[in-house]
Amino acid sequence: MKGPYIGSAYYPEDWSEEELPRDIARMKNAGMNVARIGEFAWYKMEPEEGKFDFAWLHRIVDALREAEIAVVMGTPSACPPVWFVEKHPDALKMDANGQRSTHGGRRHCCSNHPAYRFYSLRIAEMLAREFGQDENVISWQIDNEIYSNMEIGCCCDLCVESFHHYLERKYGTVDALNRQWNLNLFSQAYASFDQVPAPGHAWHNPHLLLDWTLCHADDHIRFIHDQADVLRRYTDAPIGTDMMPFGGVDHRKMNEKLDVVQYNHYNTCENLWHFAFWSDYMRTLRDTPFWVTETSTCWNGSTSWTQGFKPEGFCRANSWLGVALGAEANLYWLWRTHWAGHELLHGSVLTPSGRPRHTFGEVQETAKGFAKAADFLNDTRVKSEVGIFYTSHNWNMFDTQPHWTAGCPWPELKNFSYLNAILNYFYQPILTAGLRPDVVDAYADLDKYRVLVSPLQLTIEENGLPERLEQWVRDGGTWIVGAMTDSRNAIGAHYTDRERGIVERLAGITQCYEIPDPDGLVKAVWADGTECDGKLWYEVFDCAADTEALVTYTAGHSDFVGRACVTSRKVGKGRIIVVGTFPGADTMARVLNIACAETGVVPYATEGLICVSPREGGGKSGLIAVEIGGKAGSVILDKSMRNILTGEEASGRVEVGPYEVCVWENL
């Protein structure tokens, strides 16, 4: 069985067995070829400790096989049954106040607890023994949406102990920790690692917060990886874990020992383009296509409606977007709204009584489109020459040193975050410029790219990036360095002998100081006299002789008037452009123009919010375009192409309707 896959999460354990054939018939009618099952069904699999029952699950897998619907099998570790909790009450998670979770909901147990780990591995192993060789189980999902940064995560003794070991591994001696964290400050220095507390109940320093978060993330990754090791003994099917678009847990590290990148998202009309960002990232994590394991047909409404319904076509565009950008599967959450229990308001394919929702036609249309375009999709891969940096390490660093918080008085800054800054000031201009970027982290092969953008990358001290980036620039790349980038070392401290790690030296600048400007008092202009539309934050540079000041300050304070805000310098065969502000759309467009001209990257000319995905491979090439703004736009095709979905040929300026999807193959 081959992709692209379309299907949904299915919870047959919640329904009477008579519903099974009916639901399968409805899945066939929808055009589905895959179902994801099992993820929360530990209790049905092991109703009492050590008493296993998989017969019911075999009946379901078999019935789906008969209907030619493949299965993604989930391990149920997110939901330990009550017998486990009763036997091991100390496995329940503990919050910062020492309160344990109660049974109910999900993820109520501590991923560091040995009994929880033991039973999780055992149920995974039993499940793998049963279904590891079942050829209808084409893939595995471990656990569900695991991440640690709910508040500050579990604070039980085991987690604190794990933290101490983490610190010892990282710093070696407590003196080294004291020194690197600068713990003379406030007389905080520790005499031993086991004195370092969990966060909470103090005004903790940001390095402690960062390391706590990183340690927690690693602990959860280990929890997943251990299950992967077990599954792999019984199956050759690709193994993954479905991840959310939250950066607390490093997606890269998580997938190091897995086979297939699984990703969940619930975007709305307003932020569908965020999903493009995440797809551009998921694609880079492995060589094989990623899977969209969850999205909604219509709305997210877990315990209350947080979204309205979406305009016609949204379901189609939303279903296609991941596939256009490198996925080979799109699964909806969920098949049929739960009839009782949790999440009774969630969007789905069917209503609780089994009736098709208004988006059912769009699901069918998507399924047909996937089938039509299957060969093109399977043979080709997305092609990108531009990279934009995003790293979990920087997410966590900014999250624990948030610079601006929801409590600040400026509306634009209330939702300021590492992610939103990347999206709004850097990624969106790249998108509207008609470029298809890869979102890259510190482990990317830089040589694939001609242009790299470092937006709010507080530290570049990951995986040798300082040396690698310098070499890449010298070899001909153009590096666009955003505000604050390279201003901190690997643990989030300032440099003491310079303001930026390698950027001042490479870019031929001296950063005099920085200027927070939420009130918009600073003015700066381009050489041609145009006002620069920077925002919020300014860095003031003095330039070396061979560094060009692209943008210069004209107002704010006499001390910086005349100094530089945006600079450019030739370095070896390459170029480094430093953007000392959060760029508005015009500034970022100008900088991208310079970089593309320099490196020969040619964007697609688009109007509106058209996501373009150039594809190449297997002797084929083409372009997938998805309208993601809900308004008609256009793209100019550089060659004559045929739309696989409609059969129509097109060239030159082609209109793309609201939420329209075009799969053009070069003729």
Place this chain on the structure above:
Amino acid sequence: MKGPYIGSAYYPEDWSEEELPRDIARMKNAGMNVARIGEFAWYKMEPEEGKFDFAWLHRIVDALREAEIAVVMGTPSACPPVWFVEKHPDALKMDANGQRSTHGGRRHCCSNHPAYRFYSLRIAEMLAREFGQDENVISWQIDNEIYSNMEIGCCCDLCVESFHHYLERKYGTVDALNRQWNLNLFSQAYASFDQVPAPGHAWHNPHLLLDWTLCHADDHIRFIHDQADVLRRYTDAPIGTDMMPFGGVDHRKMNEKLDVVQYNHYNTCENLWHFAFWSDYMRTLRDTPFWVTETSTCWNGSTSWTQGFKPEGFCRANSWLGVALGAEANLYWLWRTHWAGHELLHGSVLTPSGRPRHTFGEVQETAKGFAKAADFLNDTRVKSEVGIFYTSHNWNMFDTQPHWTAGCPWPELKNFSYLNAILNYFYQPILTAGLRPDVVDAYADLDKYRVLVSPLQLTIEENGLPERLEQWVRDGGTWIVGAMTDSRNAIGAHYTDRERGIVERLAGITQCYEIPDPDGLVKAVWADGTECDGKLWYEVFDCAADTEALVTYTAGHSDFVGRACVTSRKVGKGRIIVVGTFPGADTMARVLNIACAETGVVPYATEGLICVSPREGGGKSGLIAVEIGGKAGSVILDKSMRNILTGEEASGRVEVGPYEVCVWENL
């Protein structure tokens, strides 16, 4: 002594005894004939365990008797003294984090604690022994404003144990609970009732939250009923408990074993009409008139001002409204602002130094009006032909499945609640249509009504309503079924073979699916082309042959364009109208017109916000009209009538001034 009564809450225990004669003289000057005392004075009655002192209280009751001011005597169980708390620290309430309340404030003890129950009953008994036969004590009030849903209520072991017994009584076996709550979901199934936790510290399922709330409510009702049993052994005076307009505790159930419905409210200019709603409900709970036991003369300002002063006349209209709608008493809280301790900013009749506030004249005017209209008020009862459903069970169900929450991004939905939805989308149009509705719950005698409205009544599975409603419709009633009504079973679960319990079958519709639409993207029109002013939420119907689509969708998504939003169908001798949206004022007016025309109900023609209360009884009839919007309005009288308050005769269109009260008797 006969009503209507006017008076206030009086706390003589807080003042030196010399103030007593002065305060009584001021009460006489105000025109008062009743005072409510005793409710918080446990310490004065029993300063040490088992050492009782009622002499001071006799002096007060006697002094009031001499002044011909009757007494409502409160049992003081809301405020156990410090000697009790010291002896039984485990009787203090416990929050979800295991924190006990401290002594201070009120309601700090757990209503399930045996010692607290024992001492509460004993002080009530001692008080009843003393005053049960005192003829100046014309009524009793048990405790004060008891309700359980402060956060999630007490979580002590006794409360959790009570919860387990409640579940066992309700579900019989834990398997039945697992099945009905659908606890395969998230592997939550319990092996025994005593594993079910109190809410908190988990993402709990809504059925657990609902049952927890219902159990807590029952426990508090039992606490009151036990005191009523004790009091009844010593007195024949009517017994009640003063209730707030919160639906967590079932007002109906609470009053089953009581004699007089007592109700407290603190409405403002903006929401005075809400008080009409609650009066329309209180009236239906017993055959005898209810009492307004608390309202403010001017403002609520317990520990900070949450209200400004009110325009002239508000005090009059506010004092009259309950009486117009069926009360026989209006008591202010409080007589004289406390001089020290709590609530030092609260509105009152007198300032702390005993001076009359600016509303004193309105109090006097009200007292005179009550006296003038006494015979008419005592002889007649409110007459209603329209019922609108409100049930505590639905309040609690919606409260534990709030659908939209304060965190949602749409301003109109931030305060969305069961009560506000009823008030804004259903009750207000009924009010402005010139109708006088009863607010009815599942225990009402349906045969009294020609039109019934079911607004957001998630479940109708209470007291045989499905069968009773069907029969009532077949016998000739017109049932207006609001959005979401009858969409859940008694514990809040979806039906699995239909979307609505009896409504689809009776109304001849198939509900395809629902559409949340907070952004207002959906359009629908009436048959005459007028746009339907529905809001927030749409249900999409396919109609049977004999069902009329009154409103049809025209925009939103092609899948529902052409399908029905509002439908009407003749059923037996009656009619059922399904309104598949939250109706705007125009839609609800149209639907009410249809229903009135069908059933022969004739509304009063009013302009402005005039609350009309037709009265009949004792060979008399007439109409009380109260202007409650603060602006002049009018009402058209169908006969010639005489205003008892002014002596003037009137007929035809009569203007009613801001906050004016007219008591018209038919000539």
Place this chain on the structure above:
Amino acid sequence: MKGPYIGSAYYPEDWSEEELPRDIARMKNAGMNVARIGEFAWYKMEPEEGKFDFAWLHRIVDALREAEIAVVMGTPSACPPVWFVEKHPDALKMDANGQRSTHGGRRHCCSNHPAYRFYSLRIAEMLAREFGQDENVISWQIDNEIYSNMEIGCCCDLCVESFHHYLERKYGTVDALNRQWNLNLFSQAYASFDQVPAPGHAWHNPHLLLDWTLCHADDHIRFIHDQADVLRRYTDAPIGTDMMPFGGVDHRKMNEKLDVVQYNHYNTCENLWHFAFWSDYMRTLRDTPFWVTETSTCWNGSTSWTQGFKPEGFCRANSWLGVALGAEANLYWLWRTHWAGHELLHGSVLTPSGRPRHTFGEVQETAKGFAKAADFLNDTRVKSEVGIFYTSHNWNMFDTQPHWTAGCPWPELKNFSYLNAILNYFYQPILTAGLRPDVVDAYADLDKYRVLVSPLQLTIEENGLPERLEQWVRDGGTWIVGAMTDSRNAIGAHYTDRERGIVERLAGITQCYEIPDPDGLVKAVWADGTECDGKLWYEVFDCAADTEALVTYTAGHSDFVGRACVTSRKVGKGRIIVVGTFPGADTMARVLNIACAETGVVPYATEGLICVSPREGGGKSGLIAVEIGGKAGSVILDKSMRNILTGEEASGRVEVGPYEVCVWENL
């Protein structure tokens, strides 16, 4: 060495020793003559219990001496090291939920804990032994920014015990407490002091909250005073403690046993004038000049940016304002932004890499100005004839009875507080009237003033004020009595036989009642027909024959139309003006005019927001004017004067540029 001093907080313990000479050279370049050190360096001073090391600190003090930079030495008690916390975990602060603080941050220990007190005193003593006779240590600072009202402060057993002793000292018997707190109300009466709980977990009465706060404040003052006693045994240099502009801890009481008033502030462009208020208060606490121990050169940005950068000149005006108003020192926080640890974003003189920030030039200019004007500044003192009351006791009373809270629906009231009410309705009009007020508390010598203003002074029962104020008025003073002033006794209770303590009798008025009016429905007019711009709150007065109604009600409610809102009465040789509302700018200007005319006080004629500071002393006189609104304004000089900073002579109307500072000496 003489002032005025300019310098900064310096944390050499956080930097390698090689940075020391570099930083000192930079300080000299900045023009600095003082550095504040040591305050958080307990760990470096005593790395292990009882093992002291001051050699490093001597090297720093000595190096600074060589550079002629004087030292303010801080005792490090705010930051007990980890060895202390490990040995005495029960010294960690406990919140209302029983949670202890963890090591990290500052102020994590309970100021009532004997071991913490012992070790704090010991390190202070050891430090004093080392540096008490070092002539370069010109002053001492005890601890840092100590105040208790973070939430409700520490709730450990020791603090609760201290509270019980406090209550016993204050009330003598528990019966007296029960009576004064009116604890019959809600049956709260206690049988012994040790039953009175800490706040939290109940709806506590305001007197308990007030006394808890006052007790906590006293405990912290005692903690500081004990250190002062120790230091004084070793040094003659003046001792202080740096205080924040929060009123929970009484600044007056705190400084009773100290020598120099130290004050920290972080004002912005919007509220720089608040700093004038606090300077006007700090100046009155001792006869000697106060110190500004902390302010920012550019922005506060502790863990996130809460302020943007400031326009040019702000640093200058901000640095001068305190000195103009009576300070002899201005210190910046901090010298160089921390390179790691806490507060990595804070404004400073230098960036982490040691580069001068954009405000460095303004710092240099300020240093030069201080030097130029040194003789004039040192010889003269600020002269004031007007006093406005502010007392910590009233702050705490209003804080525990907030009247309006952030949850109220009226925007203007969301930030209503004792301080903001004084600033916005009373202090700002005084400022713009060209007056230089002293901010006085109950311990001020009233005879220094001709006009006194009592804004929102809930109680005047402090230090004999009722008698002293009456005498002062009879002797010729004009007392302007603001809304609510004198409406409560010393513990915050209403009077029971009058509405105001002495004001009704003195002013010849009867306060009928009060009217909260956040919606602005009340109207009142001056005798000349001008509308009165009162706000929020009205008091309704009947006037005695010899009392003049300056403002009379014209709309709101017929009961108060015609009664008085603002009254004036001659009392002895003086006058009392009662302002029964929160005055708008016009009302307050009119009232000030009347008072100045009556008493012969002559304001400076200013335009814009010019802070004028008349100075006299040592045979010199003159005027310092500081523009604090960021816009050009003017002042009319009554004589010919010479600007010491520029050498220019001026007279008549003189323009003062944005953030300009003029130091005019009379010729």
